[in-house]
Amino acid sequence: MSLAPDGHLLIIGAGLAGYYTARQMRTQGHTGPITILGAEEHPAYDRPALSKAYLCGTTDLCDLYLDDPSDPLDVRWVRSDAVIGLSTQPLGVQTASGTFYLGDAVVIATGAEARRLGGHAIRSVEDAAALRAAPLAGARVAVIGGGFLALETAATCTTRGAGSVTVIAGEELPGLRRLGQPVAQALHRLHQEHGVRFLGSARALSVNPVPAAADGCRSVRPQARQPAALQGSQAPGPHSITLSDGRSIEADVVISAVGAVPATGWLTRSAVALDPVTGAVLADDTGFTGIPGVWAAGDCALWAAQRTGLRPVGHWQETVDQAQAVASALLGGIPSPMQEPYLWSDQHHVTIQAAGMLALADEVKVLAGTIESGDLLVSYLRDGTEIGILGMNRLREVVRWRRSRRVRPAALAA
Numbered sequence: 001m002s003l004a005p006d007g008h009l010l011i012i013g014a015g016l017a018g019y020y021t022a023r024q025m026r027t028q029g030h031t032g033p034i035t036i037l038g039a040e041e042h043p044a045y046d047r048p049a050l051s052k053a054y055l056c057g058t059t060d061l062c063d064l065y066l067d068d069p070s071d072p073l074d075v076r077w078v079r080s081d082a083v084i085g086l087s088t089q090p091l092g093v094q095t096a097s098g099t100f101y102l103g104d105a106v107v108i109a110t111g112a113e114a115r116r117l118g119g120h121a122i123r124s125v126e127d128a129a130a131l132r133a134a135p136l137a138g139a140r141v142a143v144i145g146g147g148f149l150a151l152e153t154a155a156t157c158t159t160r161g162a163g164s165v166t167v168i169a170g171e172e173l174p175g176l177r178r179l180g181q182p183v184a185q186a187l188h189r190l191h192q193e194h195g196v197r198f199l200g201s202a203r204a205l206s207v208n209p210v211p212a213a214a215d216g217c218r219s220v221r222p223q224a225r226q227p228a229a230l231q232g233s234q235a236p237g238p239h240s241i242t243l244s245d246g247r248s249i250e251a252d253v254v255i256s257a258v259g260a261v262p263a264t265g266w267l268t269r270s271a272v273a274l275d276p277v278t279g280a281v282l283a284d285d286t287g288f289t290g291i292p293g294v295w296a297a298g299d300c301a302l303w304a305a306q307r308t309g310l311r312p313v314g315h316w317q318e319t320v321d322q323a324q325a326v327a328s329a330l331l332g333g334i335p336s337p338m339q340e341p342y343l344w345s346d347q348h349h350v351t352i353q354a355a356g357m358l359a360l361a362d363e364v365k366v367l368a369g370t371i372e373s374g375d376l377l378v379s380y381l382r383d384g385t386e387i388g389i390l391g392m393n394r395l396r397e398v399v400r401w402r403r404s405r406r407v408r409p410a411a412l413a414a
Contacts, residue, residue: 004032005030005032006031009022009025009033009107011034012106013108014036014039014043015047016316017299018036018038018107021327025330036078037095038079038082042065046065048316050124051122051149051152051153054128054132055128055160061129082095083110087100091105103293106293106294108296109298112262113263115261118241119254119255136162137160139251140252143165143168145168145169145170146167146169146171146174147175148175151347157255158194168203170204172201179354179358180364180378193348202247203243207239208242209238210237210240238250238252264300265279271291272294275307283302286326297326317342339405350392353390353394353395353398354391360387361388362381366379367379369394375392375393377391
């Protein structure tokens with residue numbers, strides 16, 4: 001089902017997926033009305049910068065906005081009014097304010113929400129602003145998580161002058177399971193050289209405020225483990241973190257960077273099929289949900305190729321590519337070839353880039369550089385065939401590899 005030239009498109013979610021879907025619709029020639037509805041008060045912004053330039057204080061929020069003032073989108077923006085329900089007959093959505101919007105097609109692009117385990121999270125502008133305002137200079141900082149977001153945040157905290165930074169990654173080396181031994185060793189060495197401490201395979205079980213003692217001082221006694229796997233607290237002041245190996249550590253600032261969950265709770269009573277494990281909207285590799293007129297893209301969606309492990313979930317480039325594919329499908333065209341999965345991360349003085357299907361690799365081979373020098377170029381293979389590449393300060397090689405490989409969405413599920 002394609003959208004008529006004058007058809008009204010409703011885009012639910014004013015983040016990266018929503019913005020780029022609208023941008024692609026205009027780029028590909030749609031002249032009908034487009035309404036973008038978002039729960040946040042801010043225009044669409046560049047989320048990856050929150051843990052780096054914005055948190056560091058070297059850029060302001062207005063610099064992160066995606067919409068170009070010299071080439072603004074011809075759309076209607078509805079902000080600070082979360083969508084709470086979807087109707088298929090007639091096709092439309094209802095917002096928290098009680099307003100019902102009718103459309104000829106709907107794109108679900110509500111993104112994901114941070115898992116909030118204790119202390120600060122870093123997903124939204126409000127999260128990053130709260131952490132940016134926190135007194136990090138000289139503070140004891142604990143970062144829970146071992147992914148790129150956690151490591152970026154740890155690096156930024158050292159730049160901000162934290163007294164100490166401890167990463168609770170839950171594995172012996174950061175990124176070991178996802179990136180392999182050589183890269184994990186290089187990341188570990190890079191952060192240790194900048195004073196970051198790792199706690200090995202210990203996991204965080206609970207995060208609790210350290211209670212004030214009767215004399216006004218704070219007690220340093222570890223708090224009892226809570227019944228849930230990990231309970232959260234956002235109270236100000238020092239927190240005690242109980243670890244899976246029986247230790248407890250105390251931190252002045254705790255930051256949870258342990259992933260996100262699709263923001264799809266508002267769809268639980270709708271006809272839209274949700275993944276029983278993640279809660280993401282199930283869709284084919286053009287974003288079509290199987291319900292006439294309803295599509296999905298971005299972090300809230302799980303496309304067919306993502307369910308088989310052939311495409312990643314939660315990556316910036318993947319979201320942009322999905323937006324382009326959805327727009328093409330809505331307008332009756334053939335989706336353009338998608339690039340291989342791609343991600344990047346800036347940590348301390350190193351830019352890390354990865355492309356391809358790293359998660360499917362059964363062999364990791366160092367092509368150039370050394371762990372000690374931190375300029376690795378690593379190949380990921382499956383059954384002897386190269387399926388991915390990762391470079392640390394290896395821009396030219398990764399760009400060359402990406403340009404050599406293109407794949408159409410329809411081929412991914414084959």
